[in-house]
Amino acid sequence: KAGVTQTPRYLIKTRGQQVTLSCSPISGHRSVSWYQQTPGQGLQFLFEYFSETQRNKGNFPGRFSGRQFSNSRSEMNVSTLELGDSALYLCASRISSTDTQYFGPGTRLTVL
């Protein structure tokens, strides 16, 4: 069974631009979560979607948004990029809310 895939793997943007990241979960997994990983802050939870509905949200500004499609694929959007948004963005999927999360390789976003 294929793992969680994320595209693109690397992205370079400039301040003020917006970006969309994509995540395809493991087949059969209906929950997709997004995390931001930075050296200083570690793993910070952004949000989680299950069956196209946002179920949990972390403490990030409204510039960070997401959505989930009927095939469980998810996108994350960051508008008006700031230098501090440079990070590794991780996507994870799981079958249910209490099950194991499986992580993708991440998208490395660099904001110049």
Add this chain to the structure above:
Amino acid sequence: AQSVSQHNHHVILSEAASLELGCNYSYGGTVNLFWYVQYPGQHLQLLLKYFSGDPLVKGIKGFEAEFIKSKFSFNLRKPSVQWSDTAEYFCAVILMNTGFQKLVFGTGTRLLVSP
């Protein structure tokens, strides 16, 4: 707020040394517990997990962890580390109360094993 604490931020060991990484959580209810590992340049991988039953769980690559409910702890152990165990280790918890529960991560422990 519920939290997960990993007290060792950086650990340096020689090969063949024993390893114990601490993890404590602050929640009085039922929990599901996980240890994830991130090797250099690789994505997060599940090392082991505890849902219920025997509090001593065994994972991949010779790792094990013990759930001690009275101490709110889930420490990771390995009797003899190898150079290839150099990685960052994350403890994580799902709080099993009502609602859709997110996975809460600790801040991570960077392990460096010198050959």
